[in-house]
Amino acid sequence: MILVLNGPNLNRLGLREPGVYGTQTLEDLERLCETWGAEIGVTVTCRQSNYEGQLLEWIQDADEHGFTGIVLNPGALTHYSYALRDAIAGQPLPVVEVHISNVDAREEFRHKSVTAAVCKGKISGLGFLGYRLAMEALTEGSV
Numbered sequence: 299m300i301l302v303l304n305g306p307n308l309n310r311l312g313l314r315e316p317g318v319y320g321t322q323t324l325e326d327l328e329r330l331c332e333t334w335g336a337e338i339g340v341t342v343t344c345r346q347s348n349y350e351g352q353l354l355e356w357i358q359d360a361d362e363h364g365f366t367g368i369v370l371n372p373g374a375l376t377h378y379s380y381a382l383r384d385a386i387a388g389q390p391l392p393v394v395e396v397h398i399s400n401v402d403a404r405e406e407f408r409h410k411s412v413t414a415a416v417c418k419g420k421i422s423g424l425g426f427l428g429y430r431l432a433m434e435a436l437t438e439g440s441v
Contacts, residue, residue, distance in 0.1 A: 300433055301365040302331050304346040305353055305373035311398075327426050331369075334430045338437050340366075350375060350382065357385040357393075367436035368393040369429055376401070376411045387416040394432035397422040 312323035328344040335342030400423030421428035
């Protein structure tokens with residue numbers, strides 16, 4: 299089982315900066331993740347929160363709930379949440395960080411990820427496809 303977590307503002311996909319994030323919604327993304335999971339033979343659970351503490355709890359409890367890996371788009375928390383970084387580092391599951399946009403081609407503050415160093419991998423700039431690639435990597439044991 300793979301846990302797909304989306305952080306702050308990702309509930310606004312389709313409305314927020316469509317030139318950057320596209321016009322598809324979070325619901326579209328979650329349906330795609332579930333479909334892709336079925337195609338690769340894994341159950342996918344999708345969750346989104348604008349609250350850092352909720353994301354921390356989901357990460358901390360993922361192993362206990364039978365998940366085998368986490369796909370994480372931390373949103374803006376990527377750039378400053380040491381609490382999120384510590385939650386990732388403090389649990390045993392592999393985590394792949396995903397970003398819909400190419401964060402390295404955007405504003406300077408987005409170039410730094412405090413969470414990437416404790417993740418098994420990072421995918422950026424491939425849109426929703428990045429989620430599928432992350433799930434495949436987790437399922438195939440590539441990470």
